[in-house]
Amino acid sequence: MVEDNRKFSVVIAGGGSTFTPGFVINLLKSQDKFPLRKLKFYDNDAERQKKIGDAVAIIMKERAPEIEFSYTTDPKEAFTDVDFVMGSIRVGKYEMRSYDEKIPLKYGVYGQETTGPGGMAYGLRSIKSIIEIIDWMEEYSPNAWMINYSNTIAIVSEACRRFRPNAKVINICDMPIDLMDRMAVIAGRKSFKDLDFKYYGLNHFGWWKEVRDRKTGEDLTPMLKEYVAKNGYWVGGEYDEHTEASWEATFKEAAEVYQLDPTTLPNTYLQYYYFPQYEVKNADPKHTRTDEILEYRQKLVFGECERIVKEGTAKGNLWDYSEVHSEYIVDICHAIAYNTHEKFLANIPNNGAISNIADDAIVEVPCLFGADGVQPICQGEAGRLQYGMINEQVTCEKLVVDAYEQKSYVKMLEAFALNKTVPDASVAKKILDDMMVVNKPYWPDLK
Ligand SMILES: NC(=O)c1ccc[n+]([C@@H]2O[C@H](COP(=O)([O-])OP(=O)(O)OC[C@H]3O[C@@H](n4cnc5c(N)ncnc54)[C@H](O)[C@@H]3O)[C@@H](O)[C@H]2O)c1
Numbered sequence: 001m002v003e004d005n006r007k008f009s010v011v012i013a014g015g016g017s018t019f020t021p022g023f024v025i026n027l028l029k030s031q032d033k034f035p036l037r038k039l040k041f042y043d044n045d046a047e048r049q050k051k052i053g054d055a056v057a058i059i060m061k062e063r064a065p066e067i068e069f070s071y072t073t074d075p076k077e078a079f080t081d082v083d084f085v086m087g088s089i090r091v092g093k094y095e096m097r098s099y100d101e102k103i104p105l106k107y108g109v110y111g112q113e114t115t116g117p118g119g120m121a122y123g124l125r126s127i128k129s130i131i132e133i134i135d136w137m138e139e140y141s142p143n144a145w146m147i148n149y150s151n152t153i154a155i156v157s158e159a160c161r162r163f164r165p166n167a168k169v170i171n172i173c174d175m176p177i178d179l180m181d182r183m184a185v186i187a188g189r190k191s192f193k194d195l196d197f198k199y200y201g202l203n204h205f206g207w208w209k210e211v212r213d214r215k216t217g218e219d220l221t222p223m224l225k226e227y228v229a230k231n232g233y234w235v236g237g238e239y240d241e242h243t244e245a246s247w248e249a250t251f252k253e254a255a256e257v258y259q260l261d262p263t264t265l266p267n268t269y270l271q272y273y274y275f276p277q278y279e280v281k282n283a284d285p286k287h288t289r290t291d292e293i294l295e296y297r298q299k300l301v302f303g304e305c306e307r308i309v310k311e312g313t314a315k316g317n318l319w320d321y322s323e324v325h326s327e328y329i330v331d332i333c334h335a336i337a338y339n340t341h342e343k344f345l346a347n348i349p350n351n352g353a354i355s356n357i358a359d360d361a362i363v364e365v366p367c368l369f370g371a372d373g374v375q376p377i378c379q380g381e382a383g384r385l386q387y388g389m390i391n392e393q394v395t396c397e398k399l400v401v402d403a404y405e406q407k408s409y410v411k412m413l414e415a416f417a418l419n420k421t422v423p424d425a426s427v428a429k430k431i432l433d434d435m436m437v438v439n440k441p442y443w444p445d446l447k
């Protein structure tokens with residue numbers, strides 16, 4: 001038998017992300033499964049990254065001094081000698097997310113990180129930076145894989161398909177995983193790993209056809225539907241103890257979202273497409289999700305990093321309990337590194353995975369993850385409702401990438417006007433014109 005004593009080098013692009021410390025703790029917990037020799041952070045905001053980097057340096061010194069740790073703003077240093085790049089950047093940071101949420105609300109349209117005009121604005125901001133990172137990875141570490149979860153994933157994935165079709169990049173999202181963890185709780189199983197599933201759609205825009213017990217094959221879909229019809233994905237108790245108000249509302253609202261197609265189980269993000277008027281009515285244009293994060297998650301994460309640095313120890317830190325967001329990413333690296341062909345989800349060109357959707361549409365479907373990347377698992381036909389919705393949304397996402405490629409104002413206007421969350425082209429224009437002003441430093445110069 002050939003001995004496998006490989007250890008891996010990982011760089012987190014977006015080292016200053018609020019998710020970075022949780023991810024590091026998960027990486028350290030998984031050393032038996034996915035051993036590291038090197039961990040680096042890369043960010044283009046030195047000051048923000050330093051706050052996280054200095055705390056993580058203490059964590060690493062205390063728990064894994066054998067792993068070389070550093071952080072940098074220099075691309076060459078960051079992307080040289082790496083096996084995996086984790087993409088966790090937010091182009092324009094929370095300042096721009098706040099505009100994505102608040103500008104549409106000014107005109108009676110819901111503003112959301114990855115949905116509607118906000119999501120499209122964010123996608124247009126992200127393309128250039130993600131392509132740049134892919135190019136650095138290919139230049140300095142040609143054998144590396146990039147696991148990207150920087151949003152807006154659907155638009156970033158379409159840009160990858162068009163501009164870097166052969167790049168070793170996999171665009172992922174953990175929303176279905178989080179929801180399957182909830183299904184596991186409902187069905188009395190431990191985690192999503194105990195479930196098998198059929199799922200199809202787009203990112204933040206998908207439906208489960210079926211959920212089964214992974215070992216016995218027992219069909220859990222009927223009991224899950226019965227639960228979701230009454231409670232959504234809200235499971236209360238210990239599981240939801242740390243869930244913030246807006247997420248709680250989202251998980252509960254899945255009960256209404258489910259009613260639109262009781263033959264499937266929905267992704268929670270469909271709420272914004274089915275009930276845009278309700279979302280606007282319930283929003284506070286002066287206090288959106290970004291404000292909630294600034295007051296809670298960002299404060300908590302940076303406050304904890306400051307405490308660690310001040311006390312010089314990371315004992316008893318906030319992230320010692322596991323976070324599903326980063327656990328999933330470690331699992332994916334493991335599957336690629338050890339060629340396990342485990343089943344997760346990825347955003348990929350359709351090529352038949354959903355039989356009645358165009359080959360060049362970016363879809364989110366279950367895939368087998370291994371050393372050669374991802375192999376999609378065919379999910380059959382999209383239902384009639386889904387067929388209509390998917391084609392409209394995919395077209396919006398493609399139009400955003402057209403706008404980027406052609407530096408075209410009209411293409412972006414078409415993307416906004418076509419979107420299901422926008423009632424009227426004149427409203428689309430007002431939103432776009434406001435967004436043009438604040439996005440000047442990030443968007444191509446649209447003419
Ligand atoms: N796919 C998923 O399921 C999933 C889940 C959670 C978060 N996310 C995404 O992960 C990303 C990080 O989220 P967050 O809330 O922690 O954001 P954050 O603002 O806390 O961190 C993002 C970091 O990216 C840095 N950055 C911005 N542009 C950069 C660039 N061009 N190069 C290098 N660094 C850059 C910022 O300076 C910041 O430190 C976002 O894109 C978010 O949408 C995705």
Ligand SMILES: O=P(O)(O)OC[C@H]1O[C@H](O[C@H]2[C@H](O)[C@@H](O)[C@@H](O)O[C@@H]2CO)[C@H](O)[C@@H](O)[C@@H]1O
Nearest residue numbers: 113114151173174175178289293323324325326
């Ligand atoms: O509003 P935010 O920044 O809290 O969340 C936006 C992101 O929401 C989803 O990710 C969730 C994830 O599903 C959940 O398991 C947990 O880990 O929190 C994540 C972030 O809150 C979504 O999939 C992402 O794409 C969004 O960026």
Ligand SMILES: [Mn+2]
Nearest residue numbers: 173174175204
């Ligand atoms: Mn997501």
